[in-house]
Amino acid sequence: MAIEFKQVNYLYKSFLHENSFSLNNLSLSINSGEFILVAGQTGSGKTTFLRLLDTLILPSNGEINFDGQIINNSSPEKILMKVRRNFGFVFQFPQRQLFSPTVLDDVEFAALNFGNNKAEASKKAKEVLKQIGIEEDLWEHSVFNLSVGQMRKVAIAGALVNQPKYLLLDEPTSGMDEYAKNDLLKILNYFHEQGATIIAVSHDINTLAPLVDRAIIFRRGKIISDNNPTKIFSKPMNADIQPPSTVSFARSIGLKSTPLSIDELADEIEAINE
């Protein structure tokens, strides 16, 4: 067991948002090596869940156990930094976090903050830039002159530079075309194979459902299902989550099974024909 939420509540207090929102009584555990999809309607608390995982916000009540390190409402910054260095967080529009004069500087940022010296940080940054597929002649370029797609890759590299044990992604495929999605999936698969635990919030069920081994569905701050995707999508549809289009298609032609990818669907159809 790697991360365990014990009756975690989180309440937003804000003078800008009229309605107060809370995550209620969250208890779950996340095992290392899992690839998890987090889904649910807008405003159901998915991003809040990721922020709790990265200790960017602390539980109002309850506690979270990170590999033995207990975090609660009164945990000091020093401990949080220790937990946080195990996480890489890719935000919905990661390109918006860029600020450094060059690509390399921006990717080094997290490595330097988490205690590497300049030489180590530079080495790690170059390594991850190569893995992500940013060509060497761009490393000294200004981040602000890149295309949006390249910016996003640089920002993802910036989140992965410390070889985090846990990778958090918030709507990673939003605004991406199919090529960019494929690129991203390759990167995710690569890090997953390296042993990283991946937790991805996404509406893009078609893209992610075939890859993940677990899906967690939120509704108004509560978890309403937590199971493997085949089990979840074999149940009748509800308003919280659209099943993959392969499942909808299978239903419409009267199949009882739950194919999560085109390949699975093709196999099903072939099996019928034989």
Add this chain to the structure above:
Amino acid sequence: MNNIFGRFLPTDSLLGKLDPRTKIVIDFFFVIILLFANSWLTYGILIFFVAFAIYCSKIPIKVFWLGLRSILSLVILMMLIQLLLTAPSDQSDILISFGWLRISSTGLINSIIIALRFFLMIFMTTVLTVTTPSTSIADGISSLLKPLSKIGLDTKTFALLISMTLRFVPILSDEFSTIVDAQRSRGLSLKTGSIVKRTKTLIPMIIPLISVAFKKALTLADTMEIRGFIDAKSRTSFHQLKFQKIDLIVLIIFTVISFSIVYFSYAKL
């Protein structure tokens, strides 16, 4: 030049091109925002902002020092009052004591803050007055006060401004907390390190925020232009005031700065 304070110096600067109303509104709200500042971080942002405004005005810094000199004695007097009248919070707070005279570190900090507030206020006002001819300032003020004197006048524009602000503040607030989160997730810590190091942490937060605000402002300005809002009004005054795209952008950037001050003075980071 005996009193530079309030004297117009023509330059080809960006600030010279702004609508006087933009600058008046910013000056007015700057004074209010100044009251919100309550930490090294919030003062840091305001100092950044004022320094940037001075830079954009293309006015030599000497001019600002001259402006400051005329009120320096007043500021020193205020500092002394703070210094002598602030009671130490406890024994460890006392820095120096001479008989009944006790100077505390709280008092020292308070008096420095007073001076800082004055300086920032004077600098901002100087930026307004040296980049704007006094006739434009007068026109600007009367134009701004018009809706108040004649109820029902130009309600459309007024309503639009209010609704734009109401829409922009929450959007920028969410953008900003995401940016702050993103940098914190990359190990940026606002709570550790020396003052210099902490002030440096502003850069990774403010640069992306301004870049986002800028893009949003540009889109908004274009949308308004397409719909024929900007420059669509015919003015009959002899001194024509022109609210342009650049004014909108500057106002939005100021909104961003104001927001970050309010945010940082309340947020528990």
